[in-house]
Amino acid sequence: MTHRLVSVVTPVFGESVKYLPEAYQSLLAQELPDGWDWEWLVQEDGDGVSAAAHLPQDDPRIRISASRRGGPQVARTMAFGRSTGELIKALDSDDLLPDGSLARDITALVDHPEAGWVTSRVLDLLEDGSTKGFDMDPPAGVIVQGAVLEHWRTHRRAQVHPATLCARRELVALLGGWLALPASGDTGLLLGLDAVANGWFNAEVGMMYRLHPHQITRHPHHSSGEEWEARMQVMRERAEALHSWINRK
């Protein structure tokens, strides 16, 4: 049987390193379709992260490296640069993959060759261990090319969660990975993917999204202010330039 690979890409910085063992357990518990395997590219964002201290030494599927501090997008892009899988799956160090989620990502993209990427439903994982769902998910199935930008123009966010992205290597390569922004680089990548291909939405939970005090989305700049405005502007102009480029061909 042909050996096929999904590359899981995880940037690690600061306090979030302590969540790596749980992320690893969630990865270990994944059962993949026949012939598929995963590799895990853990990328330390700067000095002193010591991811290896939190992970087993004897699992050759785990590949740790480091690059100078440049924020999560640089770390993800460097991890992508070391990856070899035909599918690229984002997993933040503080989040967890529910059982079966990687298999659902793979199956969606294998069964729907016209889809370039897949995202999934998310459950927030609260500090007391309880979970909370989101009641505005789109219907399961195709997300037509351009629909994410359309939604984003009105709501300044995507209708699906970019932290759950799994995309074909070819498209991630074409777009150059994540946008060089202090945050929201994954939304930037999602808007880029939306400009070039249809997507797919899996209605089953594909990620447990941990809410905790150290996460980047708690930063005051995350959802308002000058830096937020700048990030939104860069993402919008990029997506529009890409749409316009493709449509005038």
Next chain:
Amino acid sequence: MPIISVVTPVYEGGHHFLGEAYDSLRTQSLPDGWEWQWVVQEDGETGVPGAALPKDPRISYGTGRRGGAAMARTMALARVTGTLVRPLDADDLLSPDALRHGIDTLSAHPEIGWTVASAVDLLPDGTLRGSTIDPPAGPLEPGIIAAGYRAGQFPVMGTTVTTYTDLLHAVGGWPAVPASEDAALLVLLEAVSPGWFLSEPGEIYRKHPGQVTAQAAHWENAERTALASVLLTRLDALRRTGWRWTHPELIEASS
């Protein structure tokens, strides 16, 4: 009024030459009707470099969380109002007439997507040293930038580029990499549009101890390998799409 936006990333402590950079900008002579805008983006949030800038309404200053020069340059794009963009590092200077040469060449050759220029080194003792390895002036041989990148001998200074803001957005700004993002951008521009080499110097490049390119990080090799992989697989993907970028106005004019 057409505008060329000069984009400068800066961090606190690396801002001491901004006054000289400003002087090199202030004294540029532009083609009739053109104006410049200087978009200075702090890689950080101290505001210290901004406080050292002269009061000039053509200067736009922004801050953000630190993440390196590629991120600061890309964040600066949010405030760019020009149709053209030209980077300028915080410790370098524009050569006299650098902006005009870029604008004139792009105006005269609408099929060209970007220009690069010769550079002059400014040595610590104040002497200037011209480049000796420039490609011939005029249209750049297609593939020369990628070939130089692959060979480890980059043929031009990436920071001398002048290009369309739309093209820069279309390729996603500067790639999210820890270093060499200006060279990487040039490889991408070359992959989708023809370039032009200006033999007149476009930049005075300050050689001094402590500059980013003089630091040998212990992770340099791992970074370089990962960057090469990201960039070269992207080139392959772009080639398979066959995408060529053409200025939107050219399409409109010909339809």
